[in-house]
Amino acid sequence: MSRSGEGNKRPEFHRVLRLDNGAVLGIVDLSSLDGLDGLEDHFLTPFELSLCRELRNPKRRREWLGARIALKMLLQLEDVVGQPDECEIRKDGNGRPYLCLTENQRNLKSVDCSLSHKGDYALAALTKSTGMAIGADLEKVSPRLSRLRSQFINEKDSLLARLDEDAYHTVIFSLKEAASKSLGLGLRAGLTSLACQEEKNNFCRITRARGGPLEAKYFFLDDHVAAVAWISSDR
């Protein structure tokens, strides 16, 4: 694997957060990647590179790459891998990411991960806790989600923070989207059937009609909302 770009300036995390459950989140400011050379060759495996080159939209390509860089840097930070290309990010039939060691093509089942990107940022989440499934979502606060609220709001949703309408809906959506990603369900999760209730300090419990509850946390990043949700064992 090419090591081109070594010695050049490398991307850095804009922010790293460690949750009480041991999961770690890494956020990359996409604008910080502009002008850095050799990122694709340094961070991506040949397979990932082929996927990247299929993305014709420059914005999409930047977001896609930024999210993968964030996750690969987390893997290094958490000593899961030594170099970014030791691990490959693939997606299963439900679009859920999983990790595969490039050396022996074996799935790395000891960790779970999630990716998201929106606007100026990319977010990666990683957990090494056995049996934990994690999902992360990043959204920009906008009236789009207020207009779509009938597709995800549950009458039992509640947040402790006093937020304006758009911020409130963005937080609820982001939390539920993170939950559906941790479950690998996407729209099938039926976001209106999830009830999201903040218990304290941005920590939420998400209950569902069938199955155990998920836990989640959200935080603001400028005019974005980042959310992470997790569930242990029961998927």
Added chain:
Amino acid sequence: MKRQLTAEEKQTVYDHIREFLSEELGVPLDQINPGTRIIDDLGGDSIIYLELIEEFKKKYQVAIEVRVIGKYFQKHPIHTVGETAQAVYDIVERGEDILEGEE
């Protein structure tokens, strides 16, 4: 609830999808064709699909849960404009019965 869209109605739906994407994503219409991928080629996001669903549910007064649409998407992944149009045809024509015979 079942209805049959005419060829002309399907063309209208398809044109509406193209115009919607062009306006929302700031992409010229001539760059939006049946094989164009909404996320990878046009830079759309997952919310755009919810917006399309909302648009057409209202326009055609279709009563269908998003959860059911999600199940349909799992069986019929939509990445391109053409696949999206076909999904809208199916949703409008079959509504809640969209998965009939497939589950």
